[in-house]
Amino acid sequence: MFFNSLWWTACNKPNKPEVNHHQRRIEYIRKIPGESNPIPIKTAQQGEVLIAYSDCYTCHKEDKDSVGPAFKAIAERYPAQPVYIDLLAQKVISGGKGSWGNASMSAHPKVSMAEARLMVSYILSLKGDSIK
Ligand code: HEC
Structure with a gap:
């Protein structure tokens, strides 16, 4: 009974702030313009x-x-350009947040720069027309 009323007061505060359950992708996430280099299929694989x-x-x-x-x-x-592949590979290794929102990517210190570049190349190959 005590717990019941405690629960009631905790969950029915009159001025409870609205929780936004529909957090939308923030506007600042924009596509970076630029040509993409073809990604060799072996690299992507x-x-x-x-x-x-x-x-x-x-x-x-x-x-x-x-x-x-x-x-x-x-x-x-x-x-898919070397400069962005390097940037993203570095981010995979060091982790972090802020480019897409507030969730954090964990760091991957055991992943080498060469491996991270391959991973990112695969991700960027999902653009569709970039695998050669
Ligand atoms: C703990 C969860 C988590 C794991 C595990 C994770 N990621 Fe992420 N990843 C995220 C989040 C969250 C973001 C968005 C970060 C941001 O907003 O800057 C992200 C962003 C990225 C980005 C884009 C970075 C940018 O700055 O735009 C790449 C590329 C990426 N992840 C690749 C990987 C790869 C490859 C792995 C595996 C080695 C991996 N992630 C593992 C959570 C994770």
Whole structure:
């Protein structure tokens, strides 16, 4: 009985702030303009295997946003150019937040820069027309 009334008061505060259950993707997430270089199919395949053996799929899905953005959304946002591949590879290794929202990507200190570049190349290959 005591717990019941405690629960009632805790959950029925008159001025409880509205919780936004429909958090939408923030406007500042914009596609970066630029041409994409073709990604060799071997590179994409190696990256796909590395991703499958790492923990990436606990937070990412290919088509849908999860804890992290959908891999296809990442592919749409960044041109497949060395500068962006390096930037994203570094981010996979060091982790962090702020590019897509407030959720954090864990750091992956055991992933080498070369492996991270392959993983990112696979992700960016999901753009559709970029595999050669
Ligand atoms: C603990 C959850 C989690 C794991 C595990 C995870 N990610 Fe992420 N990832 C995120 C989140 C959250 C973001 C968005 C970060 C941000 O907003 O800056 C993200 C963003 C990214 C981005 C885009 C970064 C940017 O700045 O736009 C790439 C690329 C990426 N992840 C690849 C990977 C790869 C590859 C792995 C596996 C090695 C991985 N992630 C594992 C949660 C995760």
